[in-house]
Amino acid sequence: MNIAVAVSNIRKEFTSKKKKLFKKAKVEKFVAVDGVSFNIKKGEIFGLLGPNGAGKTTTIKMITGILRPSDGYVHVNGIDVDKEQIKALQNIGTVLAGDRSVYWKLTARENLEYFAALYGMGKKKAKERADKVLKRLGLEEKADIVVEKFSTGMKQKVALGKALIADAPVLLLDEPTLGLDPQAAINLREIIMELKEEGRTVLLTTHYMEEADLLSDRIAIIDNGKIIALDTPENLKKSIGQVKKINIDVDKECKELIDEIKGIEDIENVIGKFNEEENKFQLIIHHVDGQVIIQKILDKIHSNKCKVLSVNVKEPSLEDVFIDLTGKSLRE
């Protein structure tokens, strides 16, 4: 069988009680994941890309069985997660977003040996396995230091080590590079590529589009609990091939510009974001004709008394696929 993870029409509805003083609590329903289906092939890195709150973590939690779907089902290596959770879990290693569930007062080695023991390994096997994982993560030299003294990147590696300790064929990595400095993120991405080369299946959630693009064989884009596109990164980008993109930075925030540029013929979409660090207003403009349009856009900018800082004509990225599908930016 070629499918490692089969997710069939899963749905998750949360209910919460909102209480107001002297009033009866009101029960509110919220659908976080709304009929999501996908298959992950064995040996594939499958990216789940979406903005904050899109439903990525909730989906992962349903695949591991931590959360029970309100509807639909999940199979991991042919095992129904709802019916045989323990058997299914033997096939899965998981790192949840911001997972710091390693023990801070224990060393990296003690942590990994402890989790190996939880998986039922004897002392000798646990030690061997911990050694192997520490080496693979480049943590051998720091193996006997307590985790609380580690940097964020090293703590994240120990969390990944916990997911690797049982040598499971399927890895669910929820935002594994979140909060890491650029070099630590590069190191972790290299490890993820190596895991794939060993034949493991990886589900990676991220809201970094470059990361999804770089690592994934296929990507599902998720928004508001629904999958809105699923294909290889190349095909996703090709799908908006006729759409061209111009990035223009201007010297001050001018929201009126967005609607004015949208009003120009052949303009498909305009996103405007103020970059506080660099004190500039960044416009991402999608259009279907590159020549005449630039002058028309510049005229609008001038009539709004803004100064152009830079103009770039770019190849569409996954972010553009998202903008094209939703009319909003991934990081809004």
Ligand SMILES: Nc1ncnc2c1ncn2[C@@H]1O[C@H](COP(=O)(O)OP(=O)(O)OP(=O)(O)O)[C@@H](O)[C@H]1O
């Ligand atoms: N236990 C819960 N009760 C109520 N609502 C929840 C619960 N868990 C998640 N949600 C809501 O479900 C939605 C999806 O959350 P989820 O954590 O899956 O998003 P995400 O795509 O992983 O986002 P992020 O990138 O910010 O981690 C959010 O609106 C969140 O507030």
